[in-house]
Amino acid sequence: MERQNDAQIDELHDRISQLKEITKGIGKEVSESVSFLDSMGIDFDKASKQLRSTVSHLKLMVEQRGGKNLCCTVLLVLVVFFVMYVLSSASSPSGAGALRGTGSLTQNATAAGGSGR
Numbered sequence: 001m002e003r004q005n006d007a008q009i010d011e012l013h014d015r016i017s018q019l020k021e022i023t024k025g026i027g028k029e030v031s032e033s034v035s036f037l038d039s040m041g042i043d044f045d046k047a048s049k050q051l052r053s054t055v056s057h058l059k060l061m062v063e064q065r066g067g068k069n070l071c072c073t074v075l076l077v078l079v080v081f082f083v084m085y086v087l088s089s090a091s092s093p094s095g096a097g098a099l100r101g102t103g104s105l106t107q108n109a110t111a112a113g114g115s116g117r
Contacts, residue, residue: 058074
């Protein structure tokens, strides 16, 4: 009876150790994700400020010069970008473009650490 209890205690200790390692890994992943998201937020703020500045400059130019030529130029640039997007999507075999090869979080976690059981 005492041997069974000792064996069960050892098994529980091993499981607790595994859970502790998993918890440490999750904590590390969370802290990395938080820092990544913070840096992304900063980048988006910078991009937003630049976009607002560009839009205000465009509005100013349209108001000062009538803007017909500027509108045609902006439209042409948008058409060129759209054509480039369509061509790049058509050239990739899966049609996913830059997203090809990315897996889901579950697939990545399973590949990295097994099923966790």
